[in-house]
Amino acid sequence: MTDTPASLSGPLATLPSPLVLVGAGKMGGALLQGWLAGGLAPEATIIVDPQPSPEIAELCTARGIRLNPAQPEPAGTLVLGFKPQGLEAAAPSLGPWIGEATLVVSILAGKTIADLKRRLPGARAVVRSMPNLPASIGRGATGAVASPEVDADQRAAADALLASAGIVAWLDDEGLIDALTAVSGSGPAYVFLMAEALAEAGIAAGLPADLAQNLARATVAGAGALLDADPRSAAQLRKDVTSPGGTTAAALGVLMREGGLPDLLREAVEANRRRAGELSG
Structure with a gap:
């Protein structure tokens, strides 16, 4: 786990950094707003989005968040926030962001942990989650399940990340994620x-x-x-x-x-x- 910047405080203090958010659309952008409100340090945050909205571009400029840096670096936490249909196309470009200790947190509806590992062979510790839009105001409801490689520190970090945007329900059975998506996600x-x-x-x-x-x-x-x-x-x-x-x-x-x-x-x-x-x- 990489060191946490001294400026990061509150419930996100245990988060491996940098945090790299790939895809800052409606859901990714909503989560980003919740994380920043919950204490995520802008300087510890990177946004990767080939077509960021004007609002996201302005937010990055105003808060000092790095947007689409030229040189990828292994992330402490890599959050996949794009549309699930885009996984196949995005996968080749994600490799440089994944290091041996990277915690991968996915919010891609319908994409299993096995799907993610098959397309991202460098990924080991993976948390599959499904938040909902009220996360943008800290009132979200998120379901999550962790792969066996996620250690106690990484699970605590993922919990802090997801809980900063509302309540989190951890599931032992990944098969329940689709039902949870149908109830709280949508x-x-x-x-x-x-x-x-x-x-x-x-x-x-x-x-x-x-x-x-x-x-x-x-x-x-x-x-x-x-x-x-x-x-x-x-x-x-x-x-x-x-x-x-x-x-x-x-x-x-x-x-x-x-x-x-x-x-x-x-x-x-x-x-x-x-x-x-x-x-x-």
Whole structure:
């Protein structure tokens, strides 16, 4: 493990450096924001992205983060943040970034540890993880599994890296990652769709568009905050706000009927999990 710069403090102090993030798109960029907020030292950070967004380029300039350096160097921590379909094309260029002690952390949906080692023969210690977009504000939910070569220090470093962006669930069975991806990895999109559909329903009921959108957004955000703050289960909270024979009960009767929201979500999660399996290999 390489030395940690003295300027690195807080929960990321154990992170092997430099940290090299390959791919700073929506998810990679969101994680980067969370890591910087959690204490990651900009001078210990390198971004590799052939087409960085203007926002990422500006962030690198403002914070002194190295962007696409001409000479690769073995990373302490190499984070793979590009689209999973790009692994085959990216693999040849990743070799120089991988040293004997490099910890590889992948957020590539559907790419197994075996996939990664097959395409990155220099990689030994590999953590496969699946974060979600709220990691950008420190409220992410990430699942992770480690290869046998990951030692205790490297696992602690990976945990610090992932936990700086929210909660981390370590799995013993890599086969569960696809199911986790389908629930928490993609889950924010389901919630955003709920807010979108609720606003559209409000407009259809006669509310002005701006008001319907603001009400839907505030309602979803407030319900999520209550769910986070209240120890009661989601099912119990639902029951507690539903008076028998009332207006909420009438609406839930539609949402919870056969073929309704619970069935649709089960179907959606299964489609997601199946697609993750197709991306493997």
